[in-house]
Amino acid sequence: MAFTFTTEERQEIERILARYPEPMSATIPLLHLAQGRLGWVSPEVVDEVARVLELPRIHVADVVSFYTMFQRKPVGRHRISVCRTLSCHVLGGHEILEYLRTRLQLGEARSGTDPRGLFTLEEVECLAACGTGPVLLINGVYHEGLTVPGLKLLLDKLEGLDAPLIAPGSGGTDAAPGGPANG
Amino acid sequence: MAEFICFPALQSKTRAGLDAYLEDGGYQSLKTALDRLQPAEVAAEVKASGLRGRGGAGFPTGMKWGFLPKQTEKPVYLVCNADEGEPGTFKDRDLLRYAPHQLIEGMLLTCFAIGARIGYIYIRGEFLEEAAAVNRALDEARGAGLLGRDILGRGLDVDLHVHMGAGAYICGEETALLNSLEGRRGLPRTKPPFPAVVGLYGCPTIINNVETLAAVPPIVGHGADWYRALGTEKSPGTKLFSVSGHVERPGVYEVRLGTPFLQLLEEDCGGMKGGRRLKVLIPGGSSVPMLTAAEAATLKLDYESCLEHGTMLGSGAVIVLDETVSVPEVVRNLAHFYAHESCGQCTPCREGTHWMHTILERVLAGRGKSGDLDLLLDICQHVSFRTICALGDAATGPVKSGISKFRNEFEALVHA
Numbered sequence: 001m002a003f004t005f006t007t008e009e010r011q012e013i014e015r016i017l018a019r020y021p022e023p024m025s026a027t028i029p030l031l032h033l034a035q036g037r038l039g040w041v042s043p044e045v046v047d048e049v050a051r052v053l054e055l056p057r058i059h060v061a062d063v064v065s066f067y068t069m070f071q072r073k074p075v076g077r078h079r080i081s082v083c084r085t086l087s088c089h090v091l092g093g094h095e096i097l098e099y100l101r102t103r104l105q106l107g108e109a110r111s112g113t114d115p116r117g118l119f120t121l122e123e124v125e126c127l128a129a130c131g132t133g134p135v136l137l138i139n140g141v142y143h144e145g146l147t148v149p150g151l152k153l154l155l156d157k158l159e160g161l162d163a164p165l166i167a168p169g170s171g172g173t174d175a176a177p178g179g180p181a182n183g
Numbered sequence: 184m185a186e187f188i189c190f191p192a193l194q195s196k197t198r199a200g201l202d203a204y205l206e207d208g209g210y211q212s213l214k215t216a217l218d219r220l221q222p223a224e225v226a227a228e229v230k231a232s233g234l235r236g237r238g239g240a241g242f243p244t245g246m247k248w249g250f251l252p253k254q255t256e257k258p259v260y261l262v263c264n265a266d267e268g269e270p271g272t273f274k275d276r277d278l279l280r281y282a283p284h285q286l287i288e289g290m291l292l293t294c295f296a297i298g299a300r301i302g303y304i305y306i307r308g309e310f311l312e313e314a315a316a317v318n319r320a321l322d323e324a325r326g327a328g329l330l331g332r333d334i335l336g337r338g339l340d341v342d343l344h345v346h347m348g349a350g351a352y353i354c355g356e357e358t359a360l361l362n363s364l365e366g367r368r369g370l371p372r373t374k375p376p377f378p379a380v381v382g383l384y385g386c387p388t389i390i391n392n393v394e395t396l397a398a399v400p401p402i403v404g405h406g407a408d409w410y411r412a413l414g415t416e417k418s419p420g421t422k423l424f425s426v427s428g429h430v431e432r433p434g435v436y437e438v439r440l441g442t443p444f445l446q447l448l449e450e451d452c453g454g455m456k457g458g459r460r461l462k463v464l465i466p467g468g469s470s471v472p473m474l475t476a477a478e479a480a481t482l483k484l485d486y487e488s489c490l491e492h493g494t495m496l497g498s499g500a501v502i503v504l505d506e507t508v509s510v511p512e513v514v515r516n517l518a519h520f521y522a523h524e525s526c527g528q529c530t531p532c533r534e535g536t537h538w539m540h541t542i543l544e545r546v547l548a549g550r551g552k553s554g555d556l557d558l559l560l561d562i563c564q565h566v567s568f569r570t571i572c573a574l575g576d577a578a579t580g581p582v583k584s585g586i587s588k589f590r591n592e593f594e595a596l597v598h599a
Contacts, residue, residue: 019344022384027366028349032308059367066368066526067349069308081309085270086469086516087427087502125352125520126270126469127309130427130500131434140311 003044005052009033013052023053027063031070039079040071068124075120076113078158081137085126088133092147096134097123099148103155118159185451187437188413189401189421192282199316201323204284210329212404213288216295217337220403225296229399231407233419238264238355238392239468239498240573241486248297248389250379257386261294261302262364265393266348266355268307270469270520271500274423274435275393279306279313282397283320287343289396291334292403294341297389301342305360308349317345352524356572357390359526370528371572394423414440418485422499429456429505438499444482448503455505463504463589467497469517470577472584473510494584510589511596514581515543521578532575535566539582551597556586 005013016029030052034045041064050057064070071079082088082097100106100121104114113120129135132144136151143154187194191207198204216225230245251259263286267275278286290302306314321343324330332340346364348354354363358372361383382388398420402410411419418440424447427433431453438447444466448454455461464479465471472494474482482492489496504513522540527533539562542555563579570576586593 019346022365024366025346025364028308028363029347032347032349063366063368067308067351069350084516085520086465086513087271089516090428090504090508090513124350125523126268126272128267128273128276128307130271130273130502131425133427137309140309142309142312 001042001044003034003038003042003048005034005048009037024055024059026053027055027060028067031060031064035070040074042074076117078118079120079122079137079139081122081124081127083125083127083129083133083135084123085130087130088127088135091133093134095148096136096146096151097121099151103152119155185436188439189398189410190278190282190285190423190437192285193277193423193435193437196277196281199281199283199320201284201320201327208404209284209400210288212400213291213295213329214335216292216403217335217339222296222298225292225403228403228407229296232402232410233407233414234395234398234402234410235418235486236392237394237398237422237499239269239470241496244391244395247379247391248293250377251297251387251389252380255387258301259297259299260383260386260388261290261297261299262357262360262383262388262390263290263302263304263393263396264355264357264360264390265304265306265310265313266360267310267393268352268355269498269500270517271425271427271465271502272468272498273425273427274499276310276313277435278393278397278423279310280316283317284324285397285400286317286393287320287324287330289399290343291329291339291341292399293389293391293396295339299389300340302344303364303383304343304345305354305364306345306347307354308347310347314345314347321345351526352520353526353572353574356574359572360390361388368526370526371574373571415485415487417487418496422484422496424484424499424501426452426501426503428501428503429459429507430454430503431456438484440485441488442484444479444484444501447484447501452503455503457505459505459507461503462506462508463502463510463513465500465502465504465581467495468500469502469520470573470580471495471497472580473513473588474584475588510585510592511543511547514585515540515547517581518543518578521574525574525578529570529572529575531566531569532578535562535575536578538562539578543582546593546596549596553597555597556590556593560586 016026030049035041046060050060104119104121106112111122127135129144134146135144192198226248234244235241265275351369353359354369356371359369363369378388414420421437421439424436424438436451461476464474478492482488486496518540522536525532525536545551546555559582563583566575567579
């Protein structure tokens with residue numbers, strides 16, 4: 001599917017470009033901008049960033065492949081990034097990971113998306129919040145000092161499982177399923 | 184008990200705004216410098232303070248600034264390294280969140296001292312909240328005439344910009360950071376030339392850690408002698424320590440260099456979690472050799488004592504591990520980190536970190552072979568100091584120290 005930056009994004013791009021003497025410096029900022037809207041960096045995003053910055057496509061593809069925050073496949077509605085490095089690990093990070101793998105029915109896989117496409121789990125290295133481990137990100141937001149019961153509540157909320165049953169025709173609820181985690 | 188001398192905003196953790204910073208005497212050092220000092224005098228004060236790079240390498244800051252060419256036609260850049268990622272380190276995160284104006288003032292003083300008009304703050308991509316705090320502070324500073332053209336009406340022109348990374352530990356290495364900031368993959372560059380001569384966009388560039396730059400305002404404000412007196416003769420000043428692992432009160436603590444480790448552990452951190460016993464201390468981030476409890480008992484938190492104990496102060500990331508941990512498991516965890524984060528540019532590191540992790544995996548899985556421990560140590564020999572940057576050598580720190588100090592734990596796995 002084609003990807004083009006919107007008019008508003010083009011204005012943001014102008015502000016980004018003004019910070020640097022060389023447009024190439026905007027490569028990572030533009031990829032963040034595109035991923036922020038699309039959720040991942042599709043091949044068409046690479047085309048568009050290369051076109052806007054007048055760079056060889058391979059340069060942009062090369063950069064995308066190097067940095068772990070850029071997703072090269074579509075992800076579930078909520079992206080969960082769990083720190084697996086030492087301080088979090090010894091404070092129970094591995095239990096968090098095991099719980100998530102089971103809940104997301106990932107089978108033998110260490111990471112991936114659950115069958116409903118709701119959550120994507122990834123293991124990441126040190127998130128620089130070691131004093132409050134175990135730590136994970138949900139859609140980019142830090143959640144610190146987590147326990148398995150605490151995480152369960154958080155995910156229930158995201159799934160809408162904690163929302164009260166709604167009688168037909170009674171309208172919506174504040175507990176919007178799939179809404180963002182605590183911002 | 185914990186005291187914050189150079190970084191008072193970390194005490195309250197609520198006073199990140201400009202008004203609070205000004206109330207606490209913020210930007211006074213900048214005013215003093217612009218009114219009364221020449222750029223060279225600011226640089227001389229920092230040099231005299233003995234401030235050393237707080238990102239991990241501990242290189243004297245004043246000396247680093249001194250490597251800039253005396254005459255140059257090119258612009259000079261200042262880059263703040265906020266790509267915090269050394270496992271165990273989370274002090275810069277607190278400075279970005281709670282003391283962004285102190286960082287900005289430090290960068291302005293540094294730009295004045297080195298003649299830079301543009302500075303970039305390279306923040307790791309995951310630090311969205313932290314970047315937002317810095318951007319808010321930059322906007323406040325711009326609005327108050329503290330950033331941009333003719334700062335405080337005293338003729339200084341400086342602008343600062345936030346640049347977000349995208350997930351790569353290696354970008355904390357300063358030349359990899361420059362490549363990343365230029366929009367490339369974060370591969371370290373061969374040195375020389377050093378960034379002070381050929382840095383960002385081929386121009387003279389100074390790269391300093393967040394904590395290093397944030398230490399500049401108190402140094403300029405109170406003077407080099409005041410700062411030196413806070414620490415020891417050879418390790419002047421204070422340093423932030425990020426304490427994690429099995430302690431009652433983990434967190435960021437400002438410590439007078441030369442303070443005994445046990446004092447930090449017992450008085451600031453409330454001792455070992457659950458009263459269990461200390462087994463392993465990693466005093467300076469995952470890259471430095473680990474210490475046994477007996478070694479830790481005599482350690483002082485300064486550069487010299489760490490060297491005497493065969494380890495390094497690094498970024499001040501104190502990882503405290505109790506008797507419940509398996510050292511081979513700890514070493515495997517860190518080996519995974521380095522294998523994942525090697526940029527792949529240099530063969531010894533790319534292959535060595537991969538094989539160290541692979542061999543440790545099989546040892547932990549009970550499939551180790553009798554020669555595996557010696558093989559691991561042999562790989563370390565082939566990685567250390569045979570690469571462009573220090574990542575490969577860092578990867579060998581936990582492996583070598585773990586096997587040499589806790590060999591029986593590894594032997595038990597291999598012979599199980």
